[in-house]
Amino acid sequence: MRSMELARAAFKAVRDCARLKAGENVLVVADSIVDRALVDAFANAACALGGETQVMIFETRPEINREPPKAVAAALAAADLVLDLIQQYIIHTSAYWRARDGGTRILCGTGITEDMLIRLVGDVDYDELVRVGDRLVAIFSAGTECRVETGDGDVLTMTLTGRPQVLRDGLLEGPGDLDYMPGAQLSSAPIEESINGTITVDGSAYPPVGAVGEAIRVTYREGRVVAVEGGPAGARWYEWLAHFNDPKMFCVAHISVGMNPAARLTGNILEDERLVGCFVLGHGSQMPHFKGKLGRASSHTDLVAVRPRILVDGQVVAEAGQFRV
Template identity: 35%
Template structure:
């Protein structure tokens, strides 16, 4: 199957694109070839397709230009193969509020169209992800163990979990492609403890050596490891950049560790903690960036009950 055929399958199967619908493909200078792929596929499917190319953003979660945001809000379907993530932006939120179905694909590569998370049985992923989201929805206290001995405690009381299933056919639905995660915004200021990050970090890629992050009252106060300075510099682009924004659980058993967080955070049995913005999914932080950090072999308890451990999700 060729690239364009795969893109067409994604548009029809995952997005439910119909003949005559308004499709906006948002891309940037670093991902123009991927943008063109989905644009051509949309045209072949009979969509009223528009390709929008913007300058590359400097961080995940940075807002696109106003003209791009306006185009997104006027679309039936938005697909965004970009270098940096538009998932947790006000532009994405306005588009879904207007009824658009939105799929963000930050860092997507041609290889990821053929292998890994995109090849999963998405019906299985959907069921598993929704089960995890229901558990998080009813939870209050989270205890996350990473690096076998480091503990991070978070309050999730009253926070609604989002099941990112990879299928966005309903008006106002949105998420990543490929996908497979359940996530929420922990109560701001509630996170305390240490986090051992041994997978990848958005903006840094695959970690050659782990990072140890120290968190107090919902804020990253210090970091240890060879990439610590790079991480802090990335987060310090915004006064709110060090705030704990997200707790997520990977549910896709076909996802691989690639160094691209788009796929890495979906790996079955992993957990990710993000810093920065969370206003687009139930929080109150507007940082202009959103940086995910992936933990490969965690244990995670919700109200004392094991939910993630030994590379498994217990649902």
């Protein structure tokens, strides 16, 4: 275990990303599957920075987005700052939304590992991340059409107009704010009925798959999945969507572009969806800040295309895993 590097990275995350102020009530929360060294590193950092620090660990749930135990829900709502390490994440639960509505700010590190914390937070220049993020926000905010080219001639297009561009740079701003460790991603909800075409997904599909191995092709009509082709990963992903019997699970909830220079394809969605220049399609539950039409659904799943060509109004923004802006 790289205990010193871990301590330094956790300290940076709590001080610079979560922006803990001395005297705040801090909850470090995890499920039982999470490495206790990681939990301790965050608790120790919060304590060293003057937080009134509490740790809660609850039994790992069989699936994501199950409501946490009542005591955890109450603690989430009571805290000024939550350092969330829960692996079977609860970001689309009522407990989470209530806590945020009440002013709790949350740094969510669901799925993060010791190695990822050191590489993707501890060793990354967050100031540069923010600079890249701000450039992308300007381009996507001013843009009308986003076009994504993948695979062997697949094209997916969508209209951006009128929807907020949400930069998750990994830094918490104020009460009720939510951001993720590691940073960073730019996300938005394109106009639903404008999302048409096909994308080759060569990175991840999670849940339930992880790294897809053999690429899958997903076709959309007016923002809904209408066909999934290719390999066992495609079949598994489609069956998982269908088993909810919830039409919203087939709908695009958000798009995202990743921008962490240290990220590599690992099969862990948290890292994969932050690959520089990747394109993410989220389906199902939609956070209210996207101002989309979808709202809450039974669950949520993301697809990652690793090295697409992304254009906004004809301008190449990213290509082959690099930004062109």
